[in-house]
Structures are given as C-alpha cells and as structure tokens.
Amino acid sequence: MKTILIIEDNDDIRESTVEILELSGYKVLQANHGKAGVDLALQHKPDMILCDIMMPELDGYGVLYMLGKNTDTAHIPFIFLTAKAERVDFRKGMEMGADDYLTKPFDDIELLNAIETRLKKKEKQAEFYNQSLDKLEKLASGTGKGLAELKAVIAERKVRHIKKKQVLYYEGDNAQGIYLVLEGVVKTIKLADDGRELMTGMFKADDYLGIHALLLDEPFTETAEAVEDSAVCLLPKEMTLNLLNKYPEVGHQFIKILSNNIREKEEQLLELAYNSVRKRLAQVLVRLNKQLTDTDTFKVSRDELASMAGMATETVSRTLTDFKEEGLIEKKGSQISIKDLNRLTKMKN
Numbered sequence: 001m002k003t004i005l006i007i008e009d010n011d012d013i014r015e016s017t018v019e020i021l022e023l024s025g026y027k028v029l030q031a032n033h034g035k036a037g038v039d040l041a042l043q044h045k046p047d048m049i050l051c052d053i054m055m056p057e058l059d060g061y062g063v064l065y066m067l068g069k070n071t072d073t074a075h076i077p078f079i080f081l082t083a084k085a086e087r088v089d090f091r092k093g094m095e096m097g098a099d100d101y102l103t104k105p106f107d108d109i110e111l112l113n114a115i116e117t118r119l120k121k122k123e124k125q126a127e128f129y130n131q132s133l134d135k136l137e138k139l140a141s142g143t144g145k146g147l148a149e150l151k152a153v154i155a156e157r158k159v160r161h162i163k164k165k166q167v168l169y170y171e172g173d174n175a176q177g178i179y180l181v182l183e184g185v186v187k188t189i190k191l192a193d194d195g196r197e198l199m200t201g202m203f204k205a206d207d208y209l210g211i212h213a214l215l216l217d218e219p220f221t222e223t224a225e226a227v228e229d230s231a232v233c234l235l236p237k238e239m240t241l242n243l244l245n246k247y248p249e250v251g252h253q254f255i256k257i258l259s260n261n262i263r264e265k266e267e268q269l270l271e272l273a274y275n276s277v278r279k280r281l282a283q284v285l286v287r288l289n290k291q292l293t294d295t296d297t298f299k300v301s302r303d304e305l306a307s308m309a310g311m312a313t314e315t316v317s318r319t320l321t322d323f324k325e326e327g328l329i330e331k332k333g334s335q336i337s338i339k340d341l342n343r344l345t346k347m348k349n
Contacts, residue, residue, distance in 0.1 A: 003026070003048075005044070013081075021111075037049075051080060053081070061093070065096060078097065167225050169224050170220070173220050176234065177210070177214065179234055180206075189225065202287075277311060281309050284309045300336060
C-alpha cells in the first residue's frame, strides 16, 4: 500500500481528498499547515506528497525547499495543489523541483491520474539512473577530485522529466543553477522584435544549459524548451559555484563547454549573414546530424529548421523538396534521413 501525505490548510479540500485517496486504496497522512507536513514527511517518508502553496506559517515553497535539502525526502514526488494558475507560480515551483501541479478545483480522475503517473515514474527512476551511469562517467572523465565530486553531485540530484514543447525556463528568469540534460533534446530560442523565433542551440544528453547566466550572475538570455520528452537535473547555483571555486579542473571543463558554445554561435552568425538559403539549410542539417544522433536519421519539424536557419517555413519546405529530388535526403513527416552527407557538407554558396 502506497502512502500519500497531503498538506492543505483548507479543511474541506483536505478531507475530501483524503476520502478519495483512501477509497482508491492509498494510506493517507494529513497535515493542516506546512510545518506539520514537514514533520510528517521526515517521520514517515511517504511515497508521494500533495501540498497546497498558500498556507500560514510555512507555505508550499518553504515545504518543498526544506524537504529538498534532506536526502531522505528530496527524492519523494511532490505535487502542488494551487488555486493560482499564473505562469510565474508554475515556473517557480518547477525550478525548485516540483513534479507537477493540480489547479483547484480538480476532479477525482484528474487527481488519481496525476498520482498514478508520478508513482510510475518514481518506480522507473532507479532503472533510469542505472542506464545513465555510463553518461555520468563521461562528465567526470579525468583524474581530478573535483570532477569526481561533480559526478557525485549529479548522481544525487532529482531527475526532472519534461514533456515535448514544455518550457524549462524563460528568457529573463533568474538562474537557479545550471541544467544537465540526461535524456532527450532541449533547444534554446530567442524571439526577434517582429515575433520570429531564432533557435540558438540544441542540447542532448550530457550537455549543460545556462552556464553563462550562472557565471555572469544574470538572468537567462534565452528560453529553453524540450524538443522531445526529456529528462534533466538542476545543479543548484551555490553548489556549482562552490565546486568551481574549489576545484580548477571543474572550471576548466566549463570553460571548454563555453568555448564550444561561442564557436558554434559564431559559425551560426556567419551562416545567417553570408550564406545562401540552400547552403544555410544544408549546414543546419549537417549540424543536426552530428548533434542529435549517431545514425543518419533524426526528427525535426519544418518550423524548427526555419528558426535554426533564419528562413521562412515555406522556403524550408521548398528547399527540402529540392534536396530530396537531388538525392541528398529522404523525408517522411518530421523524420529526415541523410543520404549524401558529403555533398551537403560541401554545398556551394
């Protein structure tokens, strides 16, 4: 029997939720304010926590923060119950490590579906970590103690699963730390004054996002969005800066990452400024083929290609058709297969 802790100061909502959960076969613990909820969580280590945001004494954010600091409770799936649906509340909670939101009033099916989904993901998390150990080894390649400690920090962090098209953070958000992609693909984008979207980066497993914002102590300058269902973990700002200050080899690793990012952006700017439509799109396909897969096939939408190449979607469609007729690619829906990488690479301007 799974144990669920509900922390809610509204008696009617708390009692009705407890009734639903008990009828569904769950053991339920309940608290009517944040401090009592933290005590129950530390004492009983429930399988799931449902927590209101706006409460006296200690609000939901405070509960999440205190439980996240404790290694015994940091891994427990955490769902906020809130009557507030503003974007800022969602962003703040997700950045702090919340797993999901339920906006009040919610019905029985919505509540149970959210709980069952998160419990299933928790069961798969151990398997996921085992699969990602080889990836984490790459991050700590080398002989320095700092890199080994960095690996340990990553392994202890909570995995956050984000769905396709879900935003990880928005341009202008304060950086809470840096994100490491464990699985899937995340893109960064900027919006021009006329509303057009420019894709500035594509990040896959083992890539970091937000290093420059962390080091400059400035808000994010881009918006990060999942291209496909992905998994990331957040390395908190203070923890990461301590590692950088303490271990030079960790700093050297991040300098290399930043240098590669700068070089890629310089190449992208030159392509936008000087290359023809055909050459720009060819170079985008070559870059995606290198970044996203070990094979010659990957998935990308026309809109994403347009934002990467600085082109209109209609122009992308026409050019892809030309490439297909010339035997350079094969295309089925959003799936593209590279047939002649050499000719794409050497495309004349």
